[in-house]
Structures are given as C-alpha cells and as structure tokens.
Amino acid sequence: VNIAVCIKRVPETGARITLTADEQEIDTSYLGFTISPHEECAVEEALRLVERHGGTTTAVTLGPPAAAEQLQNAVAMGIESALLLETERSDWDPQATAAALAETLRDGGYDLLLFGNESADSGGYQVGIRVAYALDLPIVTGVKGITVADGRARLEQEVATGMDVYDVSLPAIVTVKEGLNLPRYPSVPAKLRANRKPVDAKPVERPASRLEKLRLVVPEGQGKQAEILGHGADAAPAVVEVLQKLGIA
Amino acid sequence: MSSLVLIEPNDELSLQAITLAQSLGGDVRAVTIDGPYAPSAWAVSLVEAAGTDHIVAPGSDRGNEVLAHIAAQLDLPMAANVTEVRGDEVTRQRWGGTLLEEVRLHAERQLLSAAPFAFAPSDAPDAETLHPDLSGAVQVVEQVVPDSGGISLADAKVVVSGGRGVGSSEGFAILEELAALLEGAVGCSRVVTSAGWRPHTDQVGQTGTKVSPDLYIACGISGATQHIAGCKGAKKLLAINDDPEATIFNHADYAVIGNLHEIVPAITAELRKARGQ
Numbered sequence: 001v002n003i004a005v006c007i008k009r010v011p012e013t014g015a016r017i018t019l020t021a022d023e024q025e026i027d028t029s030y031l032g033f034t035i036s037p038h039e040e041c042a043v044e045e046a047l048r049l050v051e052r053h054g055g056t057t058t059a060v061t062l063g064p065p066a067a068a069e070q071l072q073n074a075v076a077m078g079i080e081s082a083l084l085l086e087t088e089r090s091d092w093d094p095q096a097t098a099a100a101l102a103e104t105l106r107d108g109g110y111d112l113l114l115f116g117n118e119s120a121d122s123g124g125y126q127v128g129i130r131v132a133y134a135l136d137l138p139i140v141t142g143v144k145g146i147t148v149a150d151g152r153a154r155l156e157q158e159v160a161t162g163m164d165v166y167d168v169s170l171p172a173i174v175t176v177k178e179g180l181n182l183p184r185y186p187s188v189p190a191k192l193r194a195n196r197k198p199v200d201a202k203p204v205e206r207p208a209s210r211l212e213k214l215r216l217v218v219p220e221g222q223g224k225q226a227e228i229l230g231h232g233a234d235a236a237p238a239v240v241e242v243l244q245k246l247g248i249a
Numbered sequence: 250m251s252s253l254v255l256i257e258p259n260d261e262l263s264l265q266a267i268t269l270a271q272s273l274g275g276d277v278r279a280v281t282i283d284g285p286y287a288p289s290a291w292a293v294s295l296v297e298a299a300g301t302d303h304i305v306a307p308g309s310d311r312g313n314e315v316l317a318h319i320a321a322q323l324d325l326p327m328a329a330n331v332t333e334v335r336g337d338e339v340t341r342q343r344w345g346g347t348l349l350e351e352v353r354l355h356a357e358r359q360l361l362s363a364a365p366f367a368f369a370p371s372d373a374p375d376a377e378t379l380h381p382d383l384s385g386a387v388q389v390v391e392q393v394v395p396d397s398g399g400i401s402l403a404d405a406k407v408v409v410s411g412g413r414g415v416g417s418s419e420g421f422a423i424l425e426e427l428a429a430l431l432e433g434a435v436g437c438s439r440v441v442t443s444a445g446w447r448p449h450t451d452q453v454g455q456t457g458t459k460v461s462p463d464l465y466i467a468c469g470i471s472g473a474t475q476h477i478a479g480c481k482g483a484k485k486l487l488a489i490n491d492d493p494e495a496t497i498f499n500h501a502d503y504a505v506i507g508n509l510h511e512i513v514p515a516i517t518a519e520l521r522k523a524r525g526q
Contacts, residue, residue: 013344013347013473013474013475014474015471015473015474015496016474016496017347026348037439037455037456038456093326094326095320095324095326118313118329120344120345120475121343123330123343123345124327124329125314125316125317125329125362126313126317126320126321126329129317129318130320130321132321133318133322138387139289139387141288141310141314142314156393159310160403161392162392162393162394163392163393163395164391164392165389165392166390167390177456178452178456178457179442179449179452179456179457182442182443182445182449209355210326210354210356211326211353211355212352212353212354213350213351214338214352214353215350215351216348216351217348217350217351218348218349219347219348224500224502226488226498226499226501226502226503226504227502227503227504228503228505228506229487229504230505230506231506232506232508232511233507233512233514235505235512236512236515236516236518236519239487239505239516240520242487242503243431243464243520246463246464248431248463248464249431249520249523
C-alpha cells in the first residue's frame with residue numbers, strides 16, 4: 001500500500017494560552033511545536049501498515065517554512081519522503097487547505113490518504129472530507145482501527161455504543177483519532193539523519209479566505225477561585241463533607 | 250433567512266443546535282434521518298430538503314461530519330463548533346474550546362455546527378423525517394458492542410482522574426478504590442496514556458473522551474489546555490495537587506494541596522468511616 005499522511009504543525013500550548021498583540025495568533029515565543037496528536041497516530045499507522053504489507057510512505061503538510069520541522073519529525077519516525085506546501089501566512093481556511101492538498105495528492109498514485117479527524121488548533125472537522133470530494137474517493141472519519149486486505153480497508157469508528165465498522169475499496173481517505181495506536185519515539189540518530197535531509201518544498205498561493213479569521217479571544221472564566229479544603233491527608237473530612245453536600249457520598 | 254437543523258433522537262446536543270438556529274432569526278425546521286448512518290447520503294438528503302436555507306447541525310462527531318459533507322458538496326465554507334452568531338460574523342471554538350476565534354463567513358448561506366453546551370437546549374420540536382437514498386454510499390456494515398465492563402467514562406456521575414503526579418500504572422490503585430466507592434469511573438490525562446500507564450479509552454481531554462460528571466476529581470493533573478478541554482463540562486471540579494501554583498486550581502471549585510498518595514487513601518478511609526463501614 002502506498003500511503004500519504006497529511007499532518008499539521010501546531011504549538012504545544014501547555015497550561016495557559018496568551019495571544020500576540022494583534023490577536024491573530026497564539027504567542028509562541030516560549031512554546032515548542034508538534035505534529036497535531038491525531039495525525040501523529042496517522043503517521044504511526046502508515047508505518048505499521050507498510051511494515052506489514054510493503055509499500056511507500058509520504059508525509060505532506062501545508063504551512064510556513066518552519067513546518068519542515070514536523071515533516072522531519074515524521075521522517076525521523078520512519079516516513080520515507082516528505083513534501084511541504086509552503087505558505088507565507090500560516091492560517092489558511094479549511095477550504096483553501098483542502099484544495100491545495102487535493103491538487104498535490106491527485107496524481108500521487110496513493111492507495112490510502114490518512115488525515116487527523118480534526119486539527120488540535122483550529123478543529124474545523126472538514127479538510128479530509130473536502131479532499132475526498134475533490135478526488136472523488138470514499139471517506140471514513142474518526143477511525144480507531146484499520147485493517148487492509150485485498151484492495152479493501154475495514155475501518156472501525158468509535159461511537160457511544162462501541163464501534164461502527166465500515167468496509168471501503170482502496171484508494172480511500174481515512175481520518176483517524178488518537179488512541180488508534182501509541183506512536184513510536186524516533187531514535188536520536190534517526191532524528192539527526194532526518195534533520196540533515198532537506199525537505200522538498202513547493203510554494204502555494206493563498207486564495208481569498210471564505211472563513212476569514214478576524215481575531216482570537218481567550219474565553220473568560222479561566223481565573224476561578226477554588227475553595228481550599230485543606231493541606232494533605234488532614235483535608236479528608238472536609239472533602240467528605242463536600243461529597244455529602246453534593247449528594248455523592 | 251430560515252434554517253434547517255439536523256437533529257438526532259434523544260440527543261441533547263441536537264436541542265442546543267436548534268437554539269443556535271433560532272438565534273439566526275427566521276423560521277427553523279428540524280429534520281431527523283431514517284436508516285443506517287451514511288454521511289454522504291445523509292448530506293445529499295439534507296441539501297435537498299434545505300433549498301437555499303442555512304443548515305445547522307449539532308457539534309457532535311456525526312453533526313460535524315455530515316455538515317462537512319454538505320460543505321464539500323455545495324463548495325461552501327463551514328464553521329464548526331460555533332458559540333455565537335452576529336450576522337456574517339461568527340464566534341467558534343478552537344483548541345477544544347479553550348480558545349475562541351471570531352470569523353467572517355463569506356457565503357450567501359451559513360453552515361454551522363453548535364459547540365456542545367454553548368447553547369441552552371430548546372424544547373423537543375416536531376421534526377420531519379428524511380429517507381435518504383443509500384445506494385453507493387459509504388455506510389456502516391457492522392456494529393460492535395463491547396461487553397459492558399462497569400460504568401463508562403462518558404456517562405459516569407463521578408470521575409476520579411490521575412495525571413503525571415500518580416507516577417506509575419500501579420499508582421492508580423488508590424484512584425480505582427475511591428472511584429469504586431463513589432460508583433464512578435477512573436480517567437487520566439494524556440501524559441498517562443503516552444507513558445502507557447492506562448489505555449487511551451481512559452483518557453479525558455481534547456483528543457480523548459469529553460466528560461460532564463457531577464464531580465471531577467483531578468489528582469496530580471497540572472491542567473494543560475489539552476486536559477481542560479475534556480473536563481470543563483464537569484459541574485464541580487476538585488483538584489488535588491502538591492503544587493499550589495498548578496493551573497488546575499484556576500479551573501477548580503475545591504482544592505486540596507499536598508501529596509495525592511496520602512490524600513486519596515485518606516479520603517477513601519474517611520468516606521468508609523462516615524458510612525460506618
């Protein structure tokens with residue numbers, strides 16, 4: 001199976017989000033970046049499928065030049081080739097992102113295109129689906145189990161009652177969720193090798209945005225004042241009192 | 250302009266979506282869909298039924314999925330997890346709701362999903378039922394229902410959750426004991442599943458399960474946005490942490506400062522004593 005994995009560079013936000021002065025971005029002066037969590041599992045799954053069935057793996061991202069770092073992370077994990085669709089501004093809307101990805105993936109000869117179900121930062125829930133329509137491929141989302149055999153994929157989607165199972169013919173698009181697997185950590189030598197290897201980059205032009213970001217806002221209510229019930233084990237009676245008051249104990 | 254709302258039976262998020270649709274002004278029509286889940290076919294039938302109306306969906310996995318199919322079919326922008334609408338300006342959630350974004354939709358009609366618990370539920374409406382044509386559509390071929398093992402994390406009234414501070418897989422024994430006593434479920438943070446101490450099915454967070462218990466007890470959890478996105482639906486939050494500066498306390502109603510390995514067993518013992526066990 002020849003697999004392309006579409007990933008996104010996102011900041012590691014930690015505990016508190018602060019914004020840049022123009023309210024357009026998260027202030028990342030003190031933050032590292034990572035592959036969005038669902039997509040890290042997509043990278044791992046691509047590696048496992050190819051280890052089992054043979055084939056090729058490619059990682060693709062659309063983002064600023066710095067997004068090469070996340071492609072190198074994917075290469076350090078074991079992905080063979082990487083392509084950066086290089087943008088000047090970081091935030092494309094989902095429609096524009098999907099159109100640029102579809103254009104690039106169209107003639108790649110891939111059997112399986114893996115996406116995250118939704119990105120950690122913008123959470124639009126739509127890029128994989130839009131690419132599926134652009135390429136006229138079947139799509140299944142929210143997948144936590146993939147089995148490939150005889151040109152078909154059996155896909156398990158987590159729902160409240162258990163798993164819904166889908167069966168599609170390849171080529172197909174699958175969006176995955178964290179929990180599909182536990183991604184491997186790349187070794188230090190693999191990281192060094194990946195960082196020395198230049199990433200293929202192709203500049204792309206941003207079309208007019210139809211979901212135009214005006215500003216970011218940190219929601220109120222983050223500075224709650226907790227009632228301190230006590231310190232250490234001595235607080236236990238006060239905790240039980242609260243449990244009784246809440247009707248839980 | 251009027252709007253069409255996709256609702257699912259016995260689904261609170263659907264009733265919240267109706268409230269969002271009502272905030273757009275104009276008439277609101279609710280529709281449900283009959284038959285097995287097949288998002289592309291559901292989308293086709295909704296597009297047909299909507300005419301030129303706005304289309305609103307609940308902010309559930311299915312709601313967002315069907316709406317994205319509609320957006321792709323119509324080549325229109327879509328705003329997921331919306332909290333407020335002011336004409337063509339919309340506020341929506343990013344980062345699982347720990348950050349908001351104001352956007353302008355450049356389209357003659359709006360495709361919106363309602364962020365969970367951002368709107369009060371409306372009364373259950375009279376809904377029209379659509380019968381989509383499923384031929385050729387990707388659809389569910391089998392449903393796997395696991396043997397129910399205890400109380401599910403998503404439905405639990407009490408969740409006792411552990412983070413890095415628990416220290417090991419074995420460290421969760423004291424959380425399990427307290428959870429059992431409170432007839433609750435055990436949860437954990439992403440650090441814990443990444444370390445392999447608990448399965449991912451126990452993970453509460455933006456990329457795990459989103460819970461809304463009466464009480465969430467966060468033990469040794471620092472309060473990263475990833476985690477808060479999963480537990481902010483809790484009615485009350487009790488945080489136990491040895492770091493008085495931990496961010497989790499800014500999201501907590503009750504705080505106990507100190508070592509969870511001493512505090513959690515003490516709570517369990519006190520609870521047993523109070524019950525005369």
